[in-house]
Amino acid sequence: MSLRDRLLALLVALLWGLNFPATEIALWQFPPILMVSLRWALLAIPAILFVPRPQVKLRWLVGTGLGIGVLQFGFVYVGMAAGMPSGLAGLALQSSAPFTMLLAGIFLREKISARQVTGIGVAVLGLAAIVAYRAQVAALLPVILTLAGGLGWAIGNICSRQARAPKPLHLTMWMSVIPPVPMALLSLVLEGPRRIGSTFTTLTTWHAWTAVLALLYIVIFAGLIAYGIWNTLLARNPSSQVAPFSMLMPAFGVASAWIALGEGMSTVEIVAGVAVICGVLYASRPVKKAPTVTPVVDEGREVSVPGE
Template sequence: MPLRDRLLALFVVVIWGLNFPATQIALHQFPPMLLAALRWTLLAIPAILFVPRPQVKLRWLIGVGAGIGLLQFAFLYAGMAAGMPSGLASLVLQASAPFTMLLAGVFLGERISRRQAIGIGAAVLGLAAIAAYRAQVAALLPVILTLAGALGWAIGNVCSREARAPKPMQLTMWMAVVPPIPLLILSLFFDGPGRIARSFSTLTTWDAWGSVLALLYIAVFAALIGYGIWNTLLSRNPSSQVAPFSMLVPVVGVLSSWIAFGEGISLVEVIAGCAVIGGVLYASRPPKLVIAPEFAAAVPPGSRQKDPAGESEEVAHP
């Protein structure tokens, strides 16, 4: 990935990290399935009215919307409503990165290098340690729901990569058309008409305004701007290079949740989180350029050969 794309990925990291405390605030007013439906409805309406349909195959458009919009947020919000702390949710959700790499390897034939395999392995072990710890000190269900959301995100990532939208922002807007109706049906079933009615009838109270502003942040910044940039990066870089950056979101998520709510995190979770972050940093590190001394002044890099670590490296050749 070029430096520009790496900086854009880090910008998305900050936006998505702040998204978790914003979601926790929004859930004070809106039940989880309704909140997810409102998030995407706010984007779906202007998309249908003002944005041309992206020039991608319908199956990939539905796949991105179902994976990222429906599965990810239905499970994530349900997990947070069930007691998953926002900071820890930002960490567990990053299981989407190893899920994406595995799905891309199986369905897209993208090669996973030894370095990436080691880094993702460390990240997976860290996530497993968090799940095991939470199972002993708190309910495991919120962790399982959040992991299911991460799998949904990974499915959406792979579909976005295959869509290769010429204008990724159009894909970002139109993927919002897919989840609202299924989420509203789920909201009626799980949240119930009474709870839905109460969330709207109390919107004029002072306490509700914080949740409304949080909802607007979730829709405009986390969804529109964040996924717009993310889909752009996926359209011009391999999934295995883009996905690991999402695993840095917990740095912002945990810190912002600590500042906003005073959420603590145990030593076990800190160590496991460091394993997750360290794994992604190692997996996303670019390979070193190996140039034979006798060819240093020759033509620019062209062919590839294996380095001792088993990864492809650029080398100059005569």
């Protein structure tokens, strides 16, 4: 990856990190499955009206929408509503990076270097230490749901990579067309008309508008802008190089949750978080190219000389 792409990936990690406290605030007002539907509907309407359909195969468009829009956000929002702290949610969701690398190796035959294996291994150990520590104060089910969201994200990453959209922003907008209707129907069945109705009839309070502003951040910054950049990076770089940057998100997520919501950080979390960051940075370092060899002719004999 170029330096520019690495900086863009870092920006995405920041936007996604801030997404977690924003999600917790939005869940004060909106039930989780309904919020998934609303989140994507706010992008789907302008996409249908103003954005040309991306020139990709339908199965990859649907796969990206189902993986990211339905599975990732559905599991994560339900997990957070069930008691998953926003900082821990950002950490557990980083399971998407090793899931992506594993799926890319199996289905796309992408080569994983020893450096990437080592770096991701260190990051995974750091995540495991944080999850094990925080799981002591959180129920097991929310953790499992968030890990399932990480798998959904990995599936979406692979489909986005296979789509190779000429204009990734169009893919970002049009994948939002997939989740709203099925998630709205699921919300109607599981969350019920009464809860959905009370969500909209109480929007006049300041508390509710704080949640609305948080939802708008999720849609515009963590959704449209961040996923537009992410899909662009996936379109021009191997998945195994892009995916590790998502593991930097916990540092921003835990810090922002601490600032905005008062969620504390222990020494174990800080040390393990540093291990995650170091592992990702090591895995994403470019491989040094071997020096080229230039043949030169010396008195009729060909001699190999290191390239200039």
